[in-house]
Amino acid sequence: MITSLAWKNIWRNKKRSLIIILATALGLWGCLLAGAIWMGWGESMVDTAIDRDLSNIQIHKKGYTQNKEATNFIPDGFRIIKETQSIAGVKAVSGRTLIDGMASSPISTFGVKIVGIVPAQAKKVTDIYNRLVEGNYFAGNGRNPIVIGKKLADRLGLKLHSKIVLSFQGLDGSLNYAALRIVGIYKTESSLFDQSNVFMQQADLLRLLNSKPIIHEIAIRTESARIMPQVYDALKTKYAHLAVQTWKELAPEVAFTSAAMESFTYIFLGIILFALLFGITNTMLMAVMERIRELGVLIALGMKKGKVFAMILLETILLSITGGVAGIVIGGLSIAYFSHTGIDLSALASSMETFGTSTLLHPFLPLDMYIALPVMIVITATISAVLPAWKAVHIQPSAAIRTY
């Protein structure tokens, strides 16, 4: 009955209650949608980085990331690839031979990372084969085929089937030159990646290096993001002599950006709720001041101050939750809609490429935020209710009854 009274009291001044409900709903809606866009952006950065080259986990020889010499290969790397494939939770494994070199055309020269791959393996780990804008992904039988990024092709003035000259240091320190035929041109979300990574078949690269089979990097894709920690632990234990790293360790800036987006959303939400706190307090103060006589009568009749406090608190919570639920529903529906259709940001494509994110953003909000939000609203409402409720319990019934 107290709940019923509190609920009915809210609707005594419909216009005022609706304004605060609307303000709460719109504030939360805007905040949720903005947060979902940020988090979708963060997720997009992570997903594209994982799909493009990071994969979930990578194995290197210890010290390789500090000193990327060709001689710093993983000892017995091919055996480790085989063993890794049989670890529970591992979906696919790709061994990469990596050499730093220079890519030249008749008009220019650029520093590149030459990635030697087994295309069949690489296809299961990264999606460069899906990002081809021209040509194919090592489908033909031509000699020394190479797949390069669109940005590099543009900078070097090269086209599909053009020849590109790579120069790189061999394992013995000698300088090698090789002319390769461009069979595919890819374009990812990151122009930086596109201009600095070229892909060759591992066998071709090893032949040009005049080297025994060696690999510098093992890229591992897990069955799901959730299982990654278990796979990581298993690999870390099994290959304690090697550097086993997750994508978060390999690209901390991507991990940080993704985590920061969630923090930004909570901070933004906090600011919105803080602003609403004053609006709700004002509304409830007005409601209490208008009902001084009635509250005085309730106290006179025998309603204990604790119950009066609880009633005002309940009114505030119900008022806030009504606006909050409306905001969550509208926000949730908007997010679901845009998550399905995506938000096309191709007009900002060049800026987005700098961040390595897709131009089609899919807003996303984790479930825990939908759970945390009502809790945050109730906390806000509780704080908002303190002053009005304090006023209410300090009403002197004898004086209040004579108030008109």
Place this chain on the structure above:
Amino acid sequence: MPLIELKNLSKTYNTTAFPVQAVKNVNLQIKKQEFTAIVGPSGSGKTTLLNLIGGLDKPTGGSVFVEERDIATLKANELIDFRLHHIGFVFQAYNLIPVFTAKENVEFIMLLQGISKTIRDKKAVELLNAVGLGERIDSRPSQLSGGQQQRVAVARALASRPNFVLADEPTANLDSHTAESLLDLMEQLNKDYEMTFVFSTHDPRVIKRAHRVVTLEDGAIKFDVGGKN
């Protein structure tokens, strides 16, 4: 044994300009089932005296004994609890909860007392029938006339099974016919339920019906006429 006993009761309001003594050394005993009117001109201290008896104000001197318990010594929450279980109130402006129906208004006091829903329902209907509003139990105060609202207020005052009912100018806002009808009801309840009524009033219709008339002047009792003694 008196139901209510006031001993040297005083109340002084400390205003910023000068202290105002609203009630001066009042000694009064009210027995069970009395139908007492406290009368006097405006500013004579009627409402203050009623507030002191009802525990709505704290005296600055003397004591208020209800069934031999000095309510002036009770703490704020104890006093609220005491009012809830021992005193029924009827106000000049009815003061019903506007968002509640007549039945809910009557039921609410019993809810505060922790009485079960079934009993509350039954008793609220019974009381509204007793005050002649059996047909209007689902009406909100705004849908009732002044007289009907005051009848609901009387039913509400009785709902807590109080020891006595304090009525502050209950007929002031009512027309002559409605006022007479309300007084008929209160007299009936006084007889049927053996309910003690204490009125603060300057309405001659109430004074005419009262068994005892206590006249206040400048906060002190000037006359005390009638009563069971």
